[in-house]
Amino acid sequence: MEADPGGGAVMAFLMEQGLGESTDVLVIHEDLCVGCDNCEVACAETHGGVSRLDRAGGASFASVHVPIACRHCEFPHCMKECPPDAIHRAPSGEVYIDNTCIGCENCVRNCPYGVIKMAYPAPKKPSLFSWLFFGAGSGPGQHHDCSHSDDKTALKKAVKCDACKDLAQGPACVRACPTGAAVRLEPQRFADLISRQKGGL
Amino acid sequence: MRVAPKIFHQTILAYRGFHYAWWALGLGLVSWLIYLIPNYEQPANGGTWQGYTLGTVGALLIVWLLWLGIRKRRNDGGIGTVQGWVSAHVYLGTTLLWVATLHTGFQFGWNLHTLAYGLMATVIISGMLGVWAYLVLPARMVRQRDNRTRDELLLAIVEVDRQCLRLAQDVHPDVGAFVQSALDRTVLGGSLLQQLSGRDRSSVEIRGGKENSTAQRIVRNRNQGQVIRALAERLARSPGGKEAVLLQELLWLFARRKTLLQQVLADVRLQGWLQLWLLVHVPLSLALLVALVLHIFSVFYYW
Numbered sequence: 001m002e003a004d005p006g007g008g009a010v011m012a013f014l015m016e017q018g019l020g021e022s023t024d025v026l027v028i029h030e031d032l033c034v035g036c037d038n039c040e041v042a043c044a045e046t047h048g049g050v051s052r053l054d055r056a057g058g059a060s061f062a063s064v065h066v067p068i069a070c071r072h073c074e075f076p077h078c079m080k081e082c083p084p085d086a087i088h089r090a091p092s093g094e095v096y097i098d099n100t101c102i103g104c105e106n107c108v109r110n111c112p113y114g115v116i117k118m119a120y121p122a123p124k125k126p127s128l129f130s131w132l133f134f135g136a137g138s139g140p141g142q143h144h145d146c147s148h149s150d151d152k153t154a155l156k157k158a159v160k161c162d163a164c165k166d167l168a169q170g171p172a173c174v175r176a177c178p179t180g181a182a183v184r185l186e187p188q189r190f191a192d193l194i195s196r197q198k199g200g201l
Numbered sequence: 202m203r204v205a206p207k208i209f210h211q212t213i214l215a216y217r218g219f220h221y222a223w224w225a226l227g228l229g230l231v232s233w234l235i236y237l238i239p240n241y242e243q244p245a246n247g248g249t250w251q252g253y254t255l256g257t258v259g260a261l262l263i264v265w266l267l268w269l270g271i272r273k274r275r276n277d278g279g280i281g282t283v284q285g286w287v288s289a290h291v292y293l294g295t296t297l298l299w300v301a302t303l304h305t306g307f308q309f310g311w312n313l314h315t316l317a318y319g320l321m322a323t324v325i326i327s328g329m330l331g332v333w334a335y336l337v338l339p340a341r342m343v344r345q346r347d348n349r350t351r352d353e354l355l356l357a358i359v360e361v362d363r364q365c366l367r368l369a370q371d372v373h374p375d376v377g378a379f380v381q382s383a384l385d386r387t388v389l390g391g392s393l394l395q396q397l398s399g400r401d402r403s404s405v406e407i408r409g410g411k412e413n414s415t416a417q418r419i420v421r422n423r424n425q426g427q428v429i430r431a432l433a434e435r436l437a438r439s440p441g442g443k444e445a446v447l448l449q450e451l452l453w454l455f456a457r458r459k460t461l462l463q464q465v466l467a468d469v470r471l472q473g474w475l476q477l478w479l480l481v482h483v484p485l486s487l488a489l490l491v492a493l494v495l496h497i498f499s500v501f502y503y504w
Contacts, residue, residue: 029210031340034475038283042276060348063340140274172276179335180211180284196210 007194013061014190018113022071023093024163024184026173027193028055030063032181040143042176043161049122049138050146052115052161053173064193069173070095070115070161078107078116078160086158096162103156116160120149212336216288225292229299232258236303245306247314247500255304262297263321263493266290267486291332298325313499317492324485331478338475345467354465361458365451372447375408376435380451382406383428386419389465397477399470401462407431425459 019025026039037055044051054068072095079087084100087107097107097116108116122144126136138144149156163184164171174182185193211217232255240249247256269290273283301321309315346354362384369377383405390396405422420427432455436448 030343032210032212032335033339034335035339035472038273045276056350056352060343060350062348063343167277169278175282176273176276178273178283178287179213179339180216181339183210 010062010194017059017066021073022187023074025071026067026069026184028065028067029181030065032179034179038176039173039182042172046172049144050119050159052159068115077110080110081106090165094163094165097158101157107158116158118156119146119159120154120156122146213288213291216284221289221292225296229296232300232303246308247304252304255300259301259304266294294325294328314496317496320485320489320492324482324489327478327481334475334478338471342468342471346464351468354461358461361454365454368447368451383422396469396473399466401466425455429455
């Protein structure tokens with residue numbers, strides 16, 4: 001079955017991952033993914049230094065990989081019990097967390113897919129010159145560990161994918177993928193995805 | 202929901218219906234036509250008007266091809282997608298070999314100009330290997346990992362090791378020490394060449410020589426072969442009972458361990474080959490830029 005899985009098996013896998021309630025999900029074709037993590041870098045670079053995507057995490061089946069990233073559920077579990085009501089759905093459909101988050105972690109507990117994480121704000125990136133010659137901070141594309149902060153006044157807040165709703169060009173992860181492995185799909189297109197998987201690239 | 206681009210997974214070659222293949226073909230044809238225009242003053246070379254035209258096109262192409270390194274790091278905007286840039290990079294980079302060859306008029310020598318050409322050809326050929334690696338190796342990696350990540354494979358090895366150690370406490374101390382040694386002396390990773398070879402360099406410490414000898418020696422345990430053989434022999438000599446059951450379980454665990462280790466080694470090997478071409482492509486691209494500047498400078502300096 002796994003060597004030559006039928007479309008039904010792939011669809012069952014997608015449903016097992018909870019994609020039935022998604023509205024916009026990142027799907028990676030593993031036959032194309034070279035593991036460069038440009039998607040994560042692009043996500044971090046366009047979201048204040050904190051990536052909201054874990055490419056290597058998540059489940060795979062028949063070369064379809066569902067990374068750990070928000071799938072913008074139709075009825076978002078994360079919205080329940082948010083004290084400051086900081087989680088919204090944009091008119092264009094994206095579920096996002098605004099700046100009023102108080103860091104209570106209710107959304108982290110409520111999300112069944114583990115796509116929300118708590119992070120301190122990343123420090124400002126040093127200039128290329130300072131990084132190159134004086135080793136200041138993290139360089140271009142380098143990850144910053146946001147699980148702790150030197151700033152005692154910094155507040156840990158919930159962060160998650162907002163599908164780059166504020167970027168006119170579209171999701172940074174997809175645009176940054178050099179091999180075309182990353183695409184965002186609505187559930188209505190899963191059947192197309194499967195038929196293309198079976199037909200080969 | 203905001204409009205998601207109506208694209209599915211496409212390879213860099215098939216991007217937008219081979220869009221940039223047509224661009225490359227057109228550029229190649231135009232370059233050839235320029236080359237074919239008769240020049241009655243001198244034979245084809247880089248110094249004719251055709252040569253200068255093709256040289257200018259080639260130089261601009263090289264600068265644009267190098268710009269990919271900047272574009273892929275600009276995540277806050279930029280024209281097109283990185284995949285589109287890569288697709289164009291592949292096709293137009295391949296065409297550069299044709300354009301630059303026509304530019305030379307097939308005149309080569311032991312000089313700076315031919316050095317620049319040689320560097321360019323090396324960069325393009327390494328890029329072709331990169332395209333092959335990007336199109337072929339990721340799928341091989343997925344198949345051989347059985348839909349698991351490398352971290353999951355390593356965690357599975359840790360779990361098998363934990364079970365081996367638990368069983369090793371209940372078997373004969375010699376076997377226990379042997380099992381412990383096999384676990385301790387398992388090697389993954391290593392130098393670049395060792396990773397690229399994918400060979401298992403694990404070893405195990407065994408009691409050597411005669412019966413009752415306490416001398417220890419270290420032997421190779423490639424693919425857990427030594428430990429599996431030794432456990433099988435021990436099992437064959439075993440009178441049965443609990444010891445035989447434990448040995449049987451250990452044998453099963455080491456067979457499982459062998460498979461997992463082979464999967465990790467193969468994954469590391471393929472990952473290495475997937476990235477190896479970049480070690481040639483990127484540094485030589487920068488060397489090419491320097492050689493190109495010197496080539497242009499020397500041409501106009503000695504005009």
